[in-house]
Amino acid sequence: MHRLRERGGPISSFSQSVLLVTPAGADESRLATALQTILDHHDALRMRLSGDWEAHIPPPGSVDAHTLLERVTTVPDFGQLPELRPEAGALVRAVWYDAGPDRPGRLLLTVHHLAVDAVSWHILRTDLAAAWRGEELPPVGTSFRHWSLLLERQARARTSELDVWQRMFQAPDPVLGARRPDPGRDVIGTMRHLTRTLPAAVADTVLTTVPAAFHAGPEDVLLAGLALAFTRWTGHPALLLDIERHGREEVAEGVDLSRTVGWFTSVVPARLDLTGLDPDDCAQVLRSVKEQLRVVPDNGIGHGLLRHLDPATGPALAAHPAPQVGFNYLGRTASTGRTADGDWSPAPEPLPYLGGTAHDPALPVAHGLEITAVAGDEGLRATWSWAPGIWSEDDVRALADLWCDALTAMTGATSAGGHTPSDLPLVSLSQAEIDELEAEFASEWR
The missing domain is CATH 3.30.559.10 (Chloramphenicol acetyltransferase-like domain)
Structure with missing residues (x-):
């Protein structure tokens, strides 16, 4: 909000x-x-x-x-x-x-x-x-009002995370496209869109087999591919972006949001830095991106709390320019197949607005470029939306193609899968030490 x-x-x-x-x-x-x-x-x-x-x-x-x-x-x-x-x-x-x-x-x-x-x-x-x-x-579990009050208390308890967010924004963030978004010019009504679909056979490996091999989630793989695409397109090794997540995190004991209706979505900034990595080594890139995304707890919900609900920390975070790219993985769409009697199932007729979400045309854009991905029977469908005053269609198409190429390349990395330090929180091991142990005890670890 x-x-x-x-x-x-x-x-x-x-x-x-x-x-x-x-x-x-x-x-x-x-x-x-x-x-x-x-x-x-x-x-x-x-x-x-x-x-x-x-x-x-x-x-x-x-x-x-x-x-x-x-x-x-x-x-x-x-x-x-x-x-x-x-x-x-x-x-x-x-x-x-x-x-x-x-x-x-x-x-x-x-x-x-x-x-x-x-x-x-x-x-x-x-x-x-x-x-x-x-x-x-x-019955509803945790009410929307109780959750809102809980977040205010959580904001005051998360000040130790501030340094993590500050360091993330203090690193260089080169301008992407022609310029940064201008709320007076770049509004929803001017946005343009294109769609890329990763075929089902490739998408299934990207979203299931690869994450399982690296003890990761589908989002980790998609973001690793996106980081590779931007690195190859810009020549810069790091990408600062906003990641949209469901926001229903288990931040306190006894919270149950499984039956609560409301807008819980959180937007979490992340810096994906591939400095020193071989862009052709997909396994190395995926491990690194996975670990960078695990730096903050609770899927990064603390940033929004410190930014908007704590007067002591909000001004410092508000001073930083917003990320220029937004990413949202919606997961797998529910089947549109009807129930036994068909009642209350999603109708087969498509709605004309993107993802069932409509906006006021005069609402300023949140990012100059946004990628919304969803998995379905036909594969992984990604809609790339951009402000034409910032991005050209040719550049967006090139980025979309690079992303698909990177994800396709990821499918060949499953044999190099394994654990990373965040998988083993009770011990302090480097990635090299984990790799050595896994090589020695391969049959027990895989």
């Missing part, structure tokens, strides 16, 4: 949407009742944003589902988003296409991004189906 506030510009259309299959013969009253159940059950859906960006959550029953549900009998333009007004607590809108008593309909459910994220949608879809059947919803 703090990052969105600092960007400035309008946010009324900053939303996420899903298109769901509704039961044949559904009626408006019963749909409204199901929507009312989830509105009353999940606090974030009732949020009201004041002029000074303070969030207030009124009690259950304060938002009437009947006023936010619209019934239509002709196929609607699913690209025409309903109006949302966060300042008035209007964060949810629903358009129901009634296909008649014998055919399944469609429900376009749009929620302001302030109140929802990718994890939230799974919760909402499951709860909406249960509410339609008249079932009692499972």
